[in-house]
Amino acid sequence: MNIAVMPGDGVGKEVIPEGLKVLKAASEKFGFSYTTTDFPHGAEHYLATGVTLPEADLKAAGSHDAILFGAVGADPRGNAKIPQGLIETDILLKMRFELDQYINLRPTRLLPGVPTPLANIQPGDIDMVIVRENTEGLYCQNGGFLYKGTPHEVANQIEVTTRHGVERAIRYAFEYAVQYGRKKVTLVAKTNVLRFAHNLWMRAFEEVRKEYPAIETDYHHVDACCMYMVAKPKVYDVVVTTNMFGDIITDLGAAIQGGMGMAASGNLNPSRKHASMFEPVHGSAPDIAGKGYANPIATFLSVAMMLDFLGQPEAAKAVNAACRTVAADKANHTRDLGGTANTSQLGDVVAKLVRA
Numbered sequence: 001m002n003i004a005v006m007p008g009d010g011v012g013k014e015v016i017p018e019g020l021k022v023l024k025a026a027s028e029k030f031g032f033s034y035t036t037t038d039f040p041h042g043a044e045h046y047l048a049t050g051v052t053l054p055e056a057d058l059k060a061a062g063s064h065d066a067i068l069f070g071a072v073g074a075d076p077r078g079n080a081k082i083p084q085g086l087i088e089t090d091i092l093l094k095m096r097f098e099l100d101q102y103i104n105l106r107p108t109r110l111l112p113g114v115p116t117p118l119a120n121i122q123p124g125d126i127d128m129v130i131v132r133e134n135t136e137g138l139y140c141q142n143g144g145f146l147y148k149g150t151p152h153e154v155a156n157q158i159e160v161t162t163r164h165g166v167e168r169a170i171r172y173a174f175e176y177a178v179q180y181g182r183k184k185v186t187l188v189a190k191t192n193v194l195r196f197a198h199n200l201w202m203r204a205f206e207e208v209r210k211e212y213p214a215i216e217t218d219y220h221h222v223d224a225c226c227m228y229m230v231a232k233p234k235v236y237d238v239v240v241t242t243n244m245f246g247d248i249i250t251d252l253g254a255a256i257q258g259g260m261g262m263a264a265s266g267n268l269n270p271s272r273k274h275a276s277m278f279e280p281v282h283g284s285a286p287d288i289a290g291k292g293y294a295n296p297i298a299t300f301l302s303v304a305m306m307l308d309f310l311g312q313p314e315a316a317k318a319v320n321a322a323c324r325t326v327a328a329d330k331a332n333h334t335r336d337l338g339g340t341a342n343t344s345q346l347g348d349v350v351a352k353l354v355r356a
Contacts, residue, residue, distance in 0.1 A: 001032070001033075001034045001035075001065045001066070001310050002034070002035050002036075002037070002064045002065050003023075003034055003035070003036050003037070003064055003065065003066050003067070003068055003306075004036075004037050004039055004060070004061040004064040004066070004067040004068070004275060005020070005036045005037065005038050005039065005067075005068050006038075006039040006040075006041060006042075006061070006067060006068070006069050006070065007042075007070040008041070008042040008043075008069065008070040008071045008072040008073075008091075008284065009042040009043045009044055009070075009071060009072050009073055009074075009075070009087075009284040009286075009289075010071055010073065010075070010283070010284030010285050010286045010289035011070075011071060011282070011284060011285045011288060011289050011294035011343075012042070012069075012070020012071035012072070012284055013070065013289075014289070014290075014292065014294050014296075014343050015070060015071075015280060015294050015295075015296040015298075015299040015343060016068060016070040016299065017347075018296040018299060018300070018343055018344065018346065018347030018350075019068060019296065019299040019300060019302065019303045019347075020036070020068075021347045021348075021351050022300050022303055022319060022322075022347065022350050022351050022354060023068075023303050023307075024351070025350075025351035025352075025354040025355045026303075026307060026312070026315040026318060026319055026354050027315075028355065029315070029318065029354055029355050030312060030314055030315040030318070032312055032315070036068075037060070037061075037064065039057055039060075039061055041053050041057065041072070041091055042072040042073075042087065042091065042284075043072060043073060043074045043075065043079055043082055043087045043284070046082060046086075046087060047079065047081065047082070052086065052087065052090035052091055052094075053090055053091045053094055053095070058094065058095065058098060058099075061095070061275060062095075062098075062099045062274040062275050063274075063275070064275045065275060065310055066275055066276055066277070066278060066306050066309065066310060067095070067275050067276070067277040067278070068277075068278055068279075068302070068303070068306065069092075069095075069277050069278065069279035070279065070280070070284075070299075071279070071280070071282065071283050071284040071285070072087050072088065072091050072092060072284060073087055073088065073283055073284040073286075074086075074087055075284070075286035075289075076286070089141065093139065093141075095267070095277055096134055096135060096267050096277070097135050097140075099269055099274035099275060099276075099277070100135065100269050100271070100273065100274055101134055101135070101267035101268055101269050101274070101276060101277055102133065102134050102135045102165065102168060102169065102268070102269065102270075103131060103132070103133075103134055103169060103172050103266075103267070103268040103269075103270060104131075104132035104133075104134040104243075104246060104250075104265060104266070104267055104268075105129065105130075105131060105132075105176075105265065105266040105267075105268055105305070106129070106130040106132065106246075106250040106253065106263070106264075106265050106281075107128075107129050107130075107264060107301070107305070108126060108127075108128045108129070108130060108250070108253035108254070108256070108257050108263075109123070109126060109127050109128075109257060110122075110123045110125070110126035110127070110256070110257050110258065111123060111257075111258070111262070111323065111324050111327040111328070112324060112327065112328045113327050113328035113329065113330065113333075114257070114258035114262060114327050114337060115258060115337060115338060116256055116257065116258060117255065117256065118230065118233070118256055121233070121256075124234075125233055125234045126233045126234075126256055126257055127237075128233065128236035128237060128238070128239060128253070129176065129180075129182070129237075129238050129239070130238075130239045130240075130241065130246060130249065130250050130253060131169060131172060131173040131176065131238060131239065131240040131241070131246075132169075132241055132242075132243060132245075132246025132247065132250060133165060133166065133169040133240075133241070133242055133243050133246065134169075134243060134246075134267060134268075135165065135243070136159075136160045136161060136162060136165040136166075136242075136243055137159055137160060137161065137242050137243030137244050138157055138158075138159050138243065138244045139243050139244065139247075140158075140159075140160040142157070142158045142159075142160055143155070143156040143157040143158050144156060159194075159197050161196075161197040161198075161200055161201070161242075163200060163204065166200055166201050166204045167204045167208060169240060170187070170201075170204055170205050170208045170240055171208055172240075172270060173185050173238050173239075173240035174208060174209070174211070174212045174215055176238060177212070177215050177237070177238045178212065178214075178215070182215075182237050182238045183215065183216055183237055184215065184216040184217065184218060184236075184237040184238065185209070185212075185215055185216075185217050185218075185237070185238045185239075185240060186217070186218040186219065186220055186225075186235075186236060186237070186238070186239050186240070187201065187202070187205045187217070187218070187219045187220075187239075187240055187241070188219075188220050188221075188222050188225045188239055188240070188241040188242075188245055188249065189201045189202065189219075189221070189222065189241065189242060189245065190221055190222050190223075190245075191219075191221070192221065198242075201242065202219070205217075205219070205240075218235075222241070222245045222248070222249065225239070225241075225245075225249055226248075226249060226252060229249065229252055229253065229256060230252075230256065233256060250263070250265075250281070251263075251281075254281065258327075258337060259295070259336045259337070260280075260281060260282035260283070260298070260336075261280075261282055261294070261295025261296075261297060261298055261334065261336045261337070262295070262297055262298055262301075262327075263280065263281045263282065263298050264278075264279075264280060264281070264298050264299075264301035264302040264304075264305055265278070265279055265280070265281050265302065265305075266278050266302070266305045266306070266309065267279070268309065276306075276309060278302040278303065278305050278306040278309075279302055280296075280298030280299045280301075280302055281298065282294070282295075282298060288335075292342040292343045292344060293334060293335045293336075293342070293343070294334070294343045295334040295335075295336050295337065295343075295346070296343050296346050296347055297323055297326070297327060297346065297350075300319055300322070300323050300346075300350050301319075301320065301323055303319055304316040304317075304319035304320045304323070307319065315354075318353075318354050319350070319354055321353075322349075322350045322353035322354050323350060325353055326346060326349055326350055326353065332345070332346060332349060334346065
């Protein structure tokens with residue numbers, strides 16, 4: 001397997017080497033081989049070169065089997081020369097859209113030993129997978145300004161919703177439920193107010209679900225979903241939702257599963273025509289960068305997702321099991337979990353467990 005590696009900025013440069021350490025341990029244990037290609041892109045690279053992500057490098061990264069991605073983002077304390085949102089849209093969103101990574105997959109599980117802000121919740125109570133449509137909606141940069149900078153300014157941001165995009169996301173959610181033994185798929189939208197775009201979501205959901213009679217289904221408005229994720233998260237198994245709503249509820253999911261340092265993700269091209277991208281979702285965290293404080297478990301869990309996607313399910317299980325073992329021991333908790341362990345220490349421990 002050929003893997004493009006893009007650590008990016010801030011703590012991305014700390015957690016990705018630990019992820020590669022775990023990947024190497026898995027390859028030695030389970031007997032598969034891989035190669036890596038490094039890509040330097042991010043805010044620091046832009047400041048040095050004036051280049052975000054050139055087409056040639058996008059094409060090169062997309063030709064790999066997978067992309068292991070760290071984090072990108074300007075440091076607000078020193079990168080004032082970077083236009084707002086430029087790095088995120090020109091690198092992260094560009095890869096998602098142009099490589100047709102139309103599924104953002106976010107497992108949301110509370111591991112044993114990890115603190116959650118919710119009261120009276122056990123690990124088994126938070127075990128959902130959120131399927132977020134990843135290439136449409138409000139994130140298509142479809143809009144513009146009229147009379148910008150004047151008292152009469154008008155800004156438009158237009159949602160893009162296609163039957164093709166909606167149906168393939170919904171179908172993926174049902175196929176995921178079948179493949180992994182999940183029992184229920186819940187659509188989350190806002191059909192009572194967004195009566196056109198989300199009517200299309202509801203109609204597609206109603207039609208697709210008929211093909212999966214063994215899977216229970218439900219519908220929740222997004223505001224009710226946020227309430228239920230806090231009050232009774234056990235109601236969710238597989239959730240399928242829009243790009244923007246998925247962006248919001250997955251971060252709420254990260255909070256209840258122990259924080260952003262526990263949140264893994266995959267930006268998937270299920271057709272495999274282009275590379276899928278696997279990343280922890282905690283961002284570049286410039287306030288702690290370079291201190292060894294970053295929690296790399298989200299990176300390890302992302303590596304496990306990548307291994308599963310690339311046909312190494314036993315290796316993926318081993319990495320997931322090692323993360324559960326590490327998380328259960330408070331001696332391995334990083335500062336975000338209330339402990340004192342450092343980034344490299346967790347990499348060593350997880351790699352050792354995978355080899356064992």
